Amino acid sequence: xxxxxxxxxxxxxxxxxxxxxxxxxxxxxxxxxxxxxxxxxxxxxxxxxxxxxxxxxxxxxxxxxxxxxxxxxxxxxxxxxxxxxxxxxxxxxxxxxxxxxxxxxxxxxxxxxxxxxxxxxxxxxxxxxxxxxxxxxxxxxxxxxxxxxxxxxxxxxxxxxxxxxxxxxxxxxxxxxxxxxxxxxxxxxxxxxxxxxxxxxxxxxxxxxxxxxxxxxxxxxxxxxxxxxxxxxxxxxxxxxxxxxxxxxxxxxxxxxxxxxxxxxxxxxxxxxxxxxxxxxxxxxxxxxxxxxxxxxxxxxxxxxxxxxxxxxxxxxxxxxxxxxxxxxxxxxxxxxxxxxxxxxxxxxxxxxxxxxxxxxxxxxxxxxxxxxxxxxxxxxxxxxxxxxxx
Amino acid sequence: xxxxxxxxxxxxxxxxxxxxxxxxxxxxxxxxxxxxxxxxxxxxxxxxxxxxxxxxxxxxxxxxxxxxxxxxxxxxxxxxxxxxxxxxxxxxxxxxxxxxxxxxxxxxxxxxxxxxxxxxxxxxxxxxxxxxxxxxxxxxxxxxxxxxxxxxxxxxxxxxxx
Numbered sequence: 001x002x003x004x005x006x007x008x009x010x011x012x013x014x015x016x017x018x019x020x021x022x023x024x025x026x027x028x029x030x031x032x033x034x035x036x037x038x039x040x041x042x043x044x045x046x047x048x049x050x051x052x053x054x055x056x057x058x059x060x061x062x063x064x065x066x067x068x069x070x071x072x073x074x075x076x077x078x079x080x081x082x083x084x085x086x087x088x089x090x091x092x093x094x095x096x097x098x099x100x101x102x103x104x105x106x107x108x109x110x111x112x113x114x115x116x117x118x119x120x121x122x123x124x125x126x127x128x129x130x131x132x133x134x135x136x137x138x139x140x141x142x143x144x145x146x147x148x149x150x151x152x153x154x155x156x157x158x159x160x161x162x163x164x165x166x167x168x169x170x171x172x173x174x175x176x177x178x179x180x181x182x183x184x185x186x187x188x189x190x191x192x193x194x195x196x197x198x199x200x201x202x203x204x205x206x207x208x209x210x211x212x213x214x215x216x217x218x219x220x221x222x223x224x225x226x227x228x229x230x231x232x233x234x235x236x237x238x239x240x241x242x243x244x245x246x247x248x249x250x251x252x253x254x255x256x257x258x259x260x261x262x263x264x265x266x267x268x269x270x271x272x273x274x275x276x277x278x279x280x281x282x283x284x285x286x287x288x289x290x291x292x293x294x295x296x297x298x299x300x301x302x303x304x305x306x307x308x309x310x311x312x313x314x315x316x317x318x319x320x321x322x323x324x325x326x327x328x329x330x331x332x333x334x335x336x337x338x339x340x341x342x343x344x345x346x347x348x349x350x351x352x353x354x355x356x357x358x359x360x361x362x363x364x365x366x367x368x369x370x371x372x373x374x375x376x377x378x379x380x381x382x383x384x385x386x387x388x389x390x391x
Numbered sequence: 392x393x394x395x396x397x398x399x400x401x402x403x404x405x406x407x408x409x410x411x412x413x414x415x416x417x418x419x420x421x422x423x424x425x426x427x428x429x430x431x432x433x434x435x436x437x438x439x440x441x442x443x444x445x446x447x448x449x450x451x452x453x454x455x456x457x458x459x460x461x462x463x464x465x466x467x468x469x470x471x472x473x474x475x476x477x478x479x480x481x482x483x484x485x486x487x488x489x490x491x492x493x494x495x496x497x498x499x500x501x502x503x504x505x506x507x508x509x510x511x512x513x514x515x516x517x518x519x520x521x522x523x524x525x526x527x528x529x530x531x532x533x534x535x536x537x538x539x540x541x542x543x544x545x546x547x548x549x550x551x552x553x
Contacts, residue, residue, distance in 0.1 A: 024551040037551035127553045176553075298401075298416040305415045348550055371412060 015131045019354030023338060027348045034377045036365040037348035039176065041321070043240040045277070046288040052280035053273050061272050067264040068256075069097025069248070070275045076282040077248050081233075084208065085218035087226055089250040096260050097248045097270045097278075101206050102128055103263070104232040104249040108202050109136035109168070111258040117167040122153045123356025124324070126176045126204070139165070144358045147315040147326065151180030155189045162197050169199045171219055174207035177355045177364035178324040179317020184217045191222050200255075201229040206247070207320040209238035209289060212297050214318075220250075227252040237320075238289050239281040246274040296321050299367040299374055306378035310385055321368045324352065326361055331390030334360055340388070345380040394419070398427055399436070404537055406440045443538050455484075455500050455532075456507045458515065459493040459525040470494055473520035482510055493525070504528065 005013075027033060044050075068074065074091035082088050089095050098104040109119065109132045119133040122143045130140035143161045145151045153171065169190075173182040194201060201219055208216040220229035234247025249259065263269075281289075300317065307314045307325050314325035327337045334351035341347050352362030367374060397417055402408055410428070414421040431437045446453055462473050470488055477497055478486050485498040497515070501507040511526055532540055 018553060020551055020553050024549070027550045033550055035546075035548075035550040038548050039552040040548055042546065042548070301418065302412060302415050350551060354553075371408070375412070 011135060011137070015134050018127050020127060020350060023335075023348075023350060023354070026339065027342060030342055030346060030348075033342070033346050033348050034369070034373050034380070035348040036367065036369060036374075036377055037350045038366050038368065040242040040368065041237060041240040041292065042368040042370065043292055045240050045244070046281075046285060048284060048288075049239065049241070049277045049280045053277040056276035057273055061276055063272060065097075065269045065272050065275060067260055067269055068093075068095065069270055070272070070279070073097055073275050073279050073282075074248075076279055077250070080282050081231065081250055084216070085205075085221050085231070087218065087220045087231070087250075090253070093253040094256050095248060095250050096256050096263060097246070097275060098234075098263065099245045099267055099270055100236065100247040101204055101232045101234050101249075102247075103267065104230070104247055104259070105129060105132050105202060105204065106135070107259040107262050108200075108230050108232075108249070108255075109133050109138060110262055111255065112136075112168055112200055113138035114167075116165060118163060118165045119168040119170065120158065120161055120166055120199070121170045121356075122158075122172070124151070124175075124177050124352060124359035124362070125170070125172050125355055127354065129170045129172070129202075133168075138167075141166070142356055142358065145178075145180070146358075147178075147324070147362075150315060150318075151175055151178040151324075152182055152186045153190065155193055158190065159193055162193070162199075166197055166199060168202055169194060170202045170204065172204040174211055174216070174319020176207065176320050177322050177350070177352065177359065178315070179320045179322045180315070181211060181213075181319040182217070182219075183214060187217060187219045187222065190219070191225060194219075194228065195224060199228070201225070203229050203231050205231060205233045207237050208233065210293055210296060210321060211319045212293075212300060216319075230255065235278050235281050238293075239285050240292065241274075241277065241281065244271075244274040244277055246270055246278050296368065299369070299371060302371060302374055303365065303367045303378065306375070307381075310378060310382035311389075312381070312385065321366055323365045323367060324359075324362050325365065327363055328361055329390060330385060330388050332388065334363060338363060341381065341384050344387075345384050347377045347380050347384075395427055395431060395436075398424060399431070402428075441536075443536055445540055447540075453500060453502060454504050454507055455498065455529040457527045457529065458497045458499060458511060459489075459527075460495040460497055460515065461522040461524070462494040462520045463522055464494075465520065470520075473518060476518060477515065480510070480514060482506070 074095040077095050078089050078091045113136045115137040118139045118141050120143050121129045121140050122145050133140040141161050143158055145153055203219050218231055220226050220231050230249050230251040232249045235241040303323050312325040314323050317323055330337055334353045338349055338351045350364040352359030401413055410421050410424040413424045462470050464470055465472055474486055482499050482501055483497055484500050487496045489496050499507055511524055516524055
């Protein structure tokens with residue numbers, strides 16, 4: 001076979017494959033694994049949503065929609081955002097329905113960045129922001145957040161990383177992988193800096209419904225922040241709809257128009273069946289969603305207590321469905337810990353450094369798993385730690 | 392009361408949830424969970440614990456019927472006296488008072504159809520208050536008390552994802 005790699009662009013070559021991917025291959029070869037390595041709900045999409053999708057297909061809704069998405073859906077999204085974060089968006093020109101938040105992030109980078117512009121990425125964080133910046137010829141700048149700060153982005157830390165080329169700040173709270181959240185006062189402390197340095201905020205709020213203490217607050221709700229914030233959200237986590245690939249972005253009409261332009265040439269529109277299902281989720285999905293959130297919260301308590309009992313030091317996550325404990329007591333690197341845990345105890349967790357180098361020394365554990373599986377995993381991790389505890 | 396309701400909500404569909412797990416979820420002591428459950432059992436809020444079994448898998452050919460019963464109500468007691476009498480038969484699993492064209496819905500279990508036919512003709516229909524009965528045999532159970540029969544409960548998610 002010919003080696004065709006010389007044809008691949010240097011930009012694409014410059015981004016490393018996802019650290020998770022490497023680990024995934026290893027896990028796939030192991031049998032009988034209890035996985036705390038997933039990044040999605042353990043529920044199937046609520047039946048009424050699936051059923052509504054069937055119904056729309058039966059009625060023949062199999063065509064393109066407008067580029068921005070069905071107006072009916074954008075109206076529901078506008079109503080939802082007003083309820084949820086108290087910000088009003090016009091369904092006509094301030095909302096774009098996308099293929100999940102991932103597409104929205106990609107679009108934002110592409111429409112906002114000039115080559116060399118910098119994107120401030122608080123880490124640990126989800127894996128796609130930095131590669132997204134690189135693919136748009138921008139420069140990602142990692143901004144560390146710490147467990148002793150509950151993984152909140154602190155203004156004094158942020159300011160250290162701002163340069164004249166800084167253009168975008170990514171805020172992804174509740175946070176994957178740490179479960180950290182930003183409260184109103186934490187966001188307030190960033191507002192002046194964002195304005196002073198004329199930054200645009202990508203606010204990835206996909207986990208907003210999974211907030212266990214207090215109420216989710218969006219940076220877009222602060223005075224003067226609405227137009228410089230792109231609020232991104234979707235249906236994957238709250239409504240257990242990861243495979244439907246449906247999300248959206250709300251923001252200033254000029255930016256949304258630019259994003260819609262790129263979207264129309266690359267995607268055309270999100271699948272109509274997913275859009276129809278999303279309408280149903282927003283209209284009637286709240287009761288089941290609240291039940292799922294209550295269940296995640298139960299399991300959050302079980303894993304936290306379990307980790308405490310086996311001696312894993314863990315910051316108490318207030319959102320999402322992840323724990324991010326320190327594995328310092330093992331004396332191992334994140335990858336070594338995860339590989340050994342997998343091979344010796346058949347428990348899969350994700351190395352913290354997959355979410356930025358600041359995540360080294362930590363592991364991500366997803367508690368969207370059944371209670372018996374969680375309890376078994378904790379017990380096995382306890383056995384593992386007893387064997388490997390650093391003297 | 393609030394705590395009692397929370398415990399009941401947790402064990403309603405999982406009677407075997409360990410008290411330790413319940414205690415962790417509700418952030419209370421395990422002994423407190425045990426105490427509250429004992430109290431609820433004593434007060435007959437918790438009447439008992441059943442096991443939902445797929446007897447088909449054990450090669451057992453039991454028969455279940457749902458019987459619509461029309462009753463003549465009695466002065467002062469309405470349908471209660473007849474319903475209470477019907478409840479006493481051990482083959483009767485459930486009895487409900489219904490709105491609509493008949494009065495009681497009685498669920499009866501037997502080993503064979505004959506057993507049930509005998510129960511209806513000899514025990515149920517012969518009660519003074521019973522005007523008529525319509526017996527429906529259950530042919531296949533798809534879902535019972537929230538549990539779906541023959542559902543592959545597999546986790547189809549990728550084992551690791553971002």
